[in-house]
Amino acid sequence: MQCREFQGCYHSAMTLFSAFTSQELLLAFGVAFLAGWIKGMVGFAMPMVLVSGLSMILSPDLAIAGLILPTIVTNGFQAFREGVPAAIDAIRQFRVFLSVGLVFLLLGAQLVSIVPEKTFVLIIGIPVTFFALIQMLGLKLTLEKSSARIEASIGSIAGFVGGLSGVWGPPTVLYLTALNTPKAVQMRVQGVIYSLGAVALLVAHLGSGIFNAQTAPFSAVLILPALIGMWVGLQLQSRIDQARFRKVTLLVLLIAGLNLLRRGILG
Template sequence: MDLFSSIISPEFLLLAMVVGVVSGFVKGVVGFAMPTIFISGLSSFLSPELALAGLILPTVVTNGIQALRQGARAAWTSLTHYKLFLSVGAVVLVLSAQLVTVIPSNILYLAIGLPVAVFTAVQLLGWNPTLARRDSRIEAAVGAFAGFVAGLSGIWGPPTVLYLTAVNTPKKEQMRVQGVVFGLGALMLLAAHLQSGVLRMETLPFSAILIIPAIFGIWLGFKVQDRIDQATFRKVTSWVLLLAGLNLIRRGLMG
């Protein structure tokens, strides 16, 4: 405990581990939303910088587990299957990151949150549009949009999940693809914050200890996810996506 006493009290460390279990559980069920839950939960009682440091290593590890759950070959197949989406997104991410000081973050949160919330709300009301699975133009366009908002805000989840849901991706494949996409993003986040100093000698042990509850949570979530069918998975995904969209709208309105 002395290892953490300079940055966090025992009570707050216990609370942080509870947040880790909850975020891991949700990720295990639907394959995303861990950073959102982590940052919202931890920043309610920790500084934003420490909250960000805390989520980095658990996010890297759990995305790796999710991506490799059916083996390395399946993960590689998903990587090559969605290479257009990933490559376009990566290029646009690098370019849009240069605009970070130009576009106000609250405008960006609203621009992402509003369409995500509206689209998922109408889905939950019974309208379930689908896209042509291998339409390269749509895949490239959505990849560009996801990369654009990721470069500006670090948020790549909602556009990616929205696309995978719209093309009616099978449950196991969607979970795996999300693990691959978000895992690559998490590695970029890790590299960026080793450079920025957010993840350093003082905060690294805190992030490392949160790997344990996050893994326990995702294990529990996988148990639930394995028992639900495609229709239920899609509905649960839509609910979590709706909450993510509403949270982005809240952040945008609060400035």
Template sequence: MSDNSLVALFLPADLTVLNLLVAFAIAALAGTVKGMVGFAMPMILVSGLSLFLPPDIALAGLILPTLVTNGMQALRQGAQAAWQSIYRFRIFLLVGLAFLLVSAQLVRILPADVMLILIGAPVTLFAVLQLFGIAIPISRATPRVEATVAAVAGFIGGFSGIWGPPTVAYLTALGTEKGEQMRVQGVIYGLGAVALLVAHLGSGVMRVETAPFSFALIPPAILGMWFGGKLQDRINQATFRRATLVVLLLAGANLLRRGLMM
């Protein structure tokens, strides 16, 4: 039996052994970036995997690695700290969850290009302004602002698997401390990843044919996250903020690219 036949027994027919190895490398890269700045794993995975896989398989592939690594990130400082973050951002979590569950059911019928452009443009603008020193401070997390950002993040996340950029833009504008921002992102994305899994069990994206591929991407994602975490421990708050903004800029530009090229 050939290597490709062995792969076909457990993984989608669109995959070859070479494609699987490339997918492992993409997952490791995504994990490294996430370990360093706390987000961008879904963006890197779905962008990279979509180059050689159908969109639904690429989306399915990111679900389980995202779920596992976000759980690790949320609990890195202990369950009590994670619970405090859940309570503090409860409005964000509840509103984001509701919009994510709704939009996930539209994944096969909703044209994504307009939504990607609408979210990519302000995220890119925010990152550029911040990198050039033009501050957009938010003195406190008002319920209205928090709910609005959560609705946008949840809606785009449901059908694209990417809900990080608006969340990070919000936390960065609040001036969140490095350690807390990493934990909060893990909590928000982790609970969002649970919702994404449940939603796409319903939509049919996560199914018997695609689940093994998603499982297979967990180990390289964890390895990359471990390495990225080592890098993150060595940088100070200013460097962390700049690195976050650079990745955020790339994320926003990538969303614009995807929207314009659809």
């Protein structure tokens, strides 16, 4: 249903909030804070944490709608933290990944109600878990340099899964980690990639109907706890060196992969 007047929109939003108990709202705020904290530490995993946490108390559609605005705001902050020129340079450097990922994200978002999500989260969860696990066990897989073909392939996977499930971080981090991207650059590049992806996700789900006048206020109230959590995470991230940053990133990536497997197997 589309709201044509402000009063109608306000009524719809209040109806949605009245359906929550105070405990559910507090849990939603806690999930947003945790997602922001982890993002501040390693630069990714906010959609994964938000979708996983919110889906325990809300419908999957509302969980996806809820992550959209906090993801846009926190990724925008992360992308432009070092200034506009640095962000533009990151866009130029990863333009193939971004352009291909955008196309596939828009395609994936249109299939949310058609294709079983389990199929796609399993396809991405298996290699992500395998990659993170063997890296943590000491086998270091690296790419000496990227190529347009590799970048386009990973961008298409990240975009399609992101459009379908709202989670596009693991394939992106897998790629950046294999390139052994420096910590500061990795944080900035992730911010740029995820910012553009989050805006594309917003546009896609305006079209799919998941993000609308009823669900937007819920997404908006999750921005503040997510930003507070991100600030806390950034204070910790600035104190760890490159080697430890890589280990923490791989640990979060492993958890992300295992969570994708759980969603694919158990739903």
